[in-house]
Amino acid sequence: MKRNSLIFVIVMAISVIVASLILSAAVTTKDVNKALEPFYQTLSYILNTYYQKDDINLNKLMDSAIDGLVKGLGDDFSYYENPEGVEEKQIEMEGEYGGLGIEVTYDSEYKAVKVVSPMYGTPAWRAGLKAGDRIVSIDDQPVSEMEYMEAVRKLRGKPGTTVRIKILREGVDTLLTFELIREKIQIIPVKHAFIETSKGRIGYTLITRFGAKTSEEMAEALNDIFARGVKGLILDLRDNPGGYLNSAIEVASYFIDKGVVVKTKNAYGIEEVYESKGNNYPNVPIVVLVNKGSASASEILTGALKDYEIAKIVGEKTFGKGSVQTGFPLSNGGTLYLTTAHYMTPSGKDIHKIGIEPDVYVEEATTTKRESAAVDYTKKIIDIDMSDPYLVKGLEVLLGMIK
Known part of the structure; x- marks a missing residue:
């Protein structure tokens, strides 16, 4: 997609959002346009003056922008899945995938992946992961530097492979380290x-x-x-x-x-x-x-x-x-x-x-x-x-x- 076309799509999408906001009487057009000015400015600077501007991946840029927009809500249960993440979710919903067997959400306070619960009998459950554990590192890479679904994909993988995670647990002063072997997760409800x-x-x-x-x-x-x-x-x-x-x-x-x-x-x-x-x-x-x-x-x-x-x-x-x-x-x-x-x-x-x-x-x-x-x-x-x-x-x- 050409840059001009992308910017046009973005502007049109934002216009639709602005219109819907006005219809809901949440804010005025002036308020929204003022709030969006820094976004337009940033996008313009990136596309025109960034040193490696010819290598910019526009799709990744927009994925990060949308992801950051949703995270700004401070709601751990609202999130964005990019197209690759949608495919991953479909694999999981089919009831069989390679992973650790944990249900997770995003923790905006710690910029971590938070465990909602480990699934019965799975590698995460057997290792003793608990609800409320915050995964702050995956294979020695900080989760805070990843998009949410990127972190989720890193937890999944081919059965038999190993993943190293570091956990922040309430009441424990030091980080806990786990090395887990992924398995084919079959969900029996x-x-x-x-x-x-x-x-x-x-x-x-x-x-x-x-x-x-x-x-x-x-x-x-x-x-x-x-x-x-x-x-x-x-x-x-x-x-x-x-x-x-x-x-x-x-x-x-x-x-x-x-x-x-x-x-x-x-x-x-x-x-x-x-x-x-x-x-x-x-x-x-x-x-x-x-x-x-x-x-x-x-x-x-x-x-x-x-x-x-x-x-x-x-x-x-x-x-x-x-x-x-x-x-x-x-x-x-x-x-x-x-x-x-x-x-x-x-x-x-x-x-x-x-x-x-x-x-x-x-x-x-x-x-x-x-x-x-x-x-x-x-x-x-x-x-x-x-x-x-x-x-x-x-x-x-x-x-x-x-x-």
Whole structure:
């Protein structure tokens, strides 16, 4: 694309933005034009006086400009994906890719990649990465000098290859170094098991994320669980980074007979209400296990079950991601993911950056590596570790709920 053509496209795009801003009465045309003057000046200086101006990659220049624009919001959950990043995301959404098995976001305060949660059984999970860890270096390159999606791509790679990361962890004075071997990450959204107790059989379900097939696989697990006759149920949402809104609503509907599951409110104060689709399963005592890595859609389910007093919540305060991101395709093939609304629980609580407090607290284990976690995480029916303090406390609470 020629420089003049590019500048024309940029100007036209900005004109559209200006027009939409005026329509929304957010600012005046004068305000926007004044704010954009330094951008036009900078672009002009770069294109005309930069020493290596003939080698300028205009697409990369615009990618960086858009990325910086979004980062200026100070919203860790709004971000820009360039065209290459869009392709990478498509690979991930297909459910299989080479990587470490972590859900991440951008941390604008530290200019780092922040771990939302490590996925169960994956290299990151086994190594002991935790929700809230900030990745500040990848293969000895500072993350602060990378675009967000560039850093994400560096974490992914061919299975069997090694990546070295440095972590800033809350409460730890020095940086933690991890050398992890990438694996083919296969996402199995629902697993289940059974626990035999003095009060009868207990069903256990682990939901690793809320993807396109989660509600379908959750129904299969619940069919098996209730067919075997259970007195209660443990839902494990630890380190579940969330996923699709519809998936969370469908899973919540399995436990809520009727009523609101979640509400969303946009920038104009307009609310959308999503109600239960109906419960076809027996109502048994339920305990939900959560930790700092329980985020987004997992908090929708947790918040609904807590508000209706359908379940007791056991563990740690959840992550606190109550925002909705909408993807806006751009003309260059990239996508802008922008926070456009907040989730609210049925009672109207906005839990963004607040999280959900458990009814019963469990202290997070202090060990770094999960030595006993050399498991096949692709299995749907699993063995569970009854020395796990979360499970021990959750089972104790559940048995106290069973009459």
